[in-house]
Amino acid sequence: MTYGEVIANKEFRALWCGQGFSLIGDQLAQVALAVLVYSRTQSALATAAVYALTYLPTIVGGPLLAGLADRFARRRVMIVCDLLRALLVALMAVPGMPFTVLCVLVFFVVLLSAPFSAARAALLPEILEGDRYVAGTALQNMTNQAIQMLGFAAGGAMIATMGPYRALALDAATFLASALILVSGVRQHDASTHSDGSKPSMWAMTKAGAVLVFGDRKLRTLVMFSWLCCFYVLPEGLAAPYAAELADGTIPVEVITGLLMAAMPTGTVLGAFVFGRFVSASGRLRMMGWMAMLSCAPLIVCVLRPPLAVVLTLWVLSGIGGAYQLAANAAFVQCIPAERRGQAFGLVYSGLMAAQGIGILVGGFAAEKLGPEPVVALSGITGVTAAAVLAMVWTESRGEIVAKVRAQATA
DSSP states (O other): OOHHHHHTOHHHHHHHHHHHHHHHHHHHHHHHHHHHHHHHHOOHHHHHHHHHTTTTHHHHHHHHHTTHHHHSOHHHHHHHHHHHHHHHHHHHTSTTOOHHHHHHHHHHHHHTHHHHHHHHHHHHHHHSOTHHHHHHHHHHHHHHHHHHHHHHHHHHHHHHHHOHHHHHHHHHHHHHHHHHHHHHHOOOOOOOOOTTSOOOOHHHHHHHHHHHHHSSHHHHHHHHHHHTHHHHSHHHHTHHHHHHHHOOSSSOHHHHHHHHHHHHHHHHHHHHHHHHHHSOHHHHHHHHHHHHHHHHGGGGGGGGOOOHHHHHHHHHHHHHHTTHHHHHHHHHHHTSOGGGHHHHHHHHHHHHHHHHHHHHHHHHHHHHHHOHHHHHHHHHHHHHHHHHHHHHHHHHHOHHHHHHHHHHHHO
């Protein structure tokens, strides 16, 4: 199945383009928030805390709100979430917005991403079936990483020119663009129901999804691999104070911040291309443990306080290792019943975002005392240790999933 055949599907193109527009604005907004908060507070903790707010709201409402994707028509859920986020981000773009209000707005913007992402994940297998679904998922993942790379890299330069408030206004516009694309390009799909035609309550769906995802050892291991990114994503949350340490007056701090935040997505795009193009599906599953360790190991070198060029290289290598997430995601999707995929993805996504947010917040506390470089190195050490343990568990339990992946690839 080629990417061209997948892109030929009108509904997939709408999902793909809408997500792309929204993600471009999000990357610009993340750099803008990091620069805005650090310029106001000069505090690594405050910067990491606001960045963590782009992850932590999923702890509060993510698992429950993800059920909206199965209870209501998924297209409608996505459009409403886009419109509400556009409004909230537009308020964030008001100059002089108090710091506390800004944090509250960030919280609710991210909270709405849970039902949106769950609805999109549940809708995709209805639009693309069989091998088309696998190809579409891979294309979305690589596109998302490429957009993150370009958005972070260009974001620093753009914000240095246009300022953080205009960048937030642009983010609001991208949410509106996403909603318009969904309205025009995606048809209405019915909400999921039980075989008797009833709609389960949101709590019942959440509970059933948790039992499904965490009641199986193989699925639990795949989820833990996914959540491992809390260790190697931590440097992004410390990018602004890290940039301040690296700045020598020749390159603006905003540009260095954007380059640092773009380094890992750049590596992930490279890793995803090589990992997905030249390694078989079963080979990717066998290499997952080694790739997971690679995602954290380069960060350890940051303890030596290397110059900017070396730091960027290390973070790119870390991103290359992070390409193992593609294999983990593909195996997880193929092992979950299609009719329950929305809630399952919502739970995993919520835990993923929560783990990243907690990791960044803890890193911010530590960076206040130790500085950003030692904290990044400690995160790498902890991540390598956790990845090694998961790799041993995965070796014992991957056989059934590898066989299933092979069978589905042959079918």
